[in-house]
Amino acid sequence: MTISSNRFTRRHVMSGLLALPAAPVLAQNLPANPDVVIIGAGAAGMSAARTLMAASKTVVVLESxxxxxxxxxxxSSTFGLPYDHGAAWISAASQNPFKQIAAENGFTLLDHASAxxxxxxxxxxxxxxxxQQYNSAWAAMAAGMDGGSSSGQDLAASTVVPHGMAFGGTTHAWTGAMDxxxxxxxxxxxxxxxxxxxxGSFLVAEGLGSVVATLADGVPIRLNTPATHIDWRGSGVRVQxxxxxxxxxxxxxxxxxxxxQAGKIGFSPTLPQTTQDAIGNLPMGLLVKVGLQxxxxxxxxxxxxxxxxDVDDTIATPACFFVTWPHGYNYMMGNIGGRFGWELSAQGPNAAIDFALGEVVKMVGSDARKAFIKGHMSDxxxxxxxxGAYAAAKPGHADARDVLAAPFGNQVFFAGEAxxxxxxxxxxxxxxxGERVARTLLADVL
Known part of the structure; x- marks a missing residue:
């Protein structure tokens, strides 16, 4: 009997020796007053920087x-093997730019779409x-989500999916907490x-983080340099x-x-209320990754x-689901999300590792504990x-993503996974x- 492979088919949780990160431009070579200052040297910031630089614009990327x-x-220091703390899958690969970036840079891709x-x-x-019951639970959950979404209302998923089905709790944990x-x-x-x-879905043997790090090549980045305040009064911006x-x-x-939301960056004047509301309606969800070697x-x-x-069909059910021996490496990657992920994170790495290992022991017995070497929890x-891990819109506020993405002036723009x-x-x-915002700046501002 085949188990349906529809979990994580639409999106995935956060994807030799580790490839060394490409070197950013040295700080002394950074332009003092660039055309654009970019806050954050993640995929969005580096994509924006590279797009602007390709158009002969000057940039500085600030990374805290x-x-x-x-x-x-x-x-590769934790387990002696490439280990992704965060993003690990090139998901939606037919549209994902990192599939081409990985291929062009000689990374090893493993097709994981039909794992x-x-x-x-x-x-x-x-x-x-x-x-068969498990597959039926997946089909029923998807039908409920489709029905609730197509109604034109933006509802809490718990109100539209069936409850009480065999393995319903497992499908709900996969979809909500772990996706x-x-x-x-x-x-x-x-x-x-x-x-x-x-x-399409691919794992990267050298790690997806290593692929993303290649974007830093030649980009003027100031590491260990947080932005604390953005003054956008008058023309231009001044970033402290x-x-x-x-x-x-x-x-x-x-x-x-x-x-x-934590107010780590101040704004003068304060952001428009619609933008503030959008940020408030996009709180961070959490996926904790627990590696067990x-x-x-x-x-x-x-x-x-x-x-x-099989887990109970309750909210915040304690659960840790895994990918076993990725690329043949001798560790399993556990995933713990939602409220339970926040709870374990607050308790610390030992609690998360003990829980994840305990779940494996429940399945296969004490041999797992005897073979265990060490574990790691993402922070x-x-x-x-x-x-947090990534922004999750509150029910009723999925449009907050569009509000945050929409320019409200010609000075401050938002980019990123949210x-x-x-x-x-x-x-x-x-x-x-990042690429989209850079092109908007090129067309309308620079």
Missing amino acids: AARPGGRAFTE DSALFVGDRRASGAEI YGVDMDQLSTGDWYRGTGAS TPDGTISAKACIVTVSTGVL FDDTRLGFNPNEWLAY WAENPNTL VGGSHMQLVSGAYMS
């Missing part, structure tokens, strides 16, 4: 972290009849409906940093809505499988540069939004 890439970050799945009920694999980073009562059907249906003020004709802000024991799982199990919840169109919450959406 010690590295470029934003929420796409690959490193196998393993489903457990307690300590055993699901029977053929149970797999959108919020539980079903916080998931907007409007957000769900507008997401891209483009086909701990190292001084940079003047430019315009500014592109690509930081997360979590950073904006084992010895050569494979615990009965195949490489690159989706691994899930997006506490990271001051993100304060305004990524049908690719919202994805690194591809961030890239596309």
Whole structure:
């Protein structure tokens, strides 16, 4: 009996040795008063910078972290293998620019669109009849979401999906907490409906973060340099940093809505109320990634499988679903999202690792604990540069993405995954939004 592979087919959670990040232009070579100052050296900021530079415009990119890439970050020190802390999939690959970028730069792509799945009920694999029930639960959930979305209302997903079905809790956990980073009562059907249906999904053996890092090549980036205030009174902008003020004709802000909501960047004058409301209606969802490294024991799982199990159909159900042995590496990548993800993040890495390992032990027994080497939890919840994983519109406010994306003047523009169109919450959406804003500036301002 085949398990349906429709989880993460529309979008995916955050995608040799690690490729070294491409070197940005050295600080002493940065223009003092560029045409455009860009805040954030993630995919959106670097895409915008490269588009503007291709048109012979000068830019400076301010990055508060010690590295470029934003929420796409690959490193090899944790497990001795490429390990993505954030974005890991080139999803919607038929429309995703990172598929071409990866191919042009010699990265190794693994087709993951039709990956196998393993489903457990307690300590055993699901029977053929149970797999059929699981597939039916997916179909019923999708039908409910489609019906709720096409009604023209923007509702909480929990109000339109069926409840009480066998394996309904598993499908809801996949869709809400582990895809959108919020539980079903916080998931907007409007957000769900507008997401891209483009086909194709790839994993990158060297890490998607390594692909994104190539965008930094030749881009003038000031690392460890947060923007603290944007003065857009009169003409142009003046962006304050701990190292001084940079003047430019315009500014592109690509930081997360979590950073904006926290007031880490001040604005003079204050932003229009419609923009402030849009930011407030796009709170950050959370997907916590928990890597579990084992010895050569494979615990009965195949490489690159989706691994899930039966959970209760309740809000904020404790659950951690996995990708097993990606690229044949000796770790499993767990995913924990929504309220439960925030709760475990607050408790710290040990709590998250213990929970994820405990779920594997429930499925396959004590051999998992014997083979376990070490674990790791992503820190997006506490990271001051993100304060979450990606923006999730509140039910009834999916249009907040359009409001935030719309220019309200010729000086301050917003880009990033929160305004990524049908690719919202994805690194591809961030890239596309940066390019789109840069082209608007070229056409209307510069």
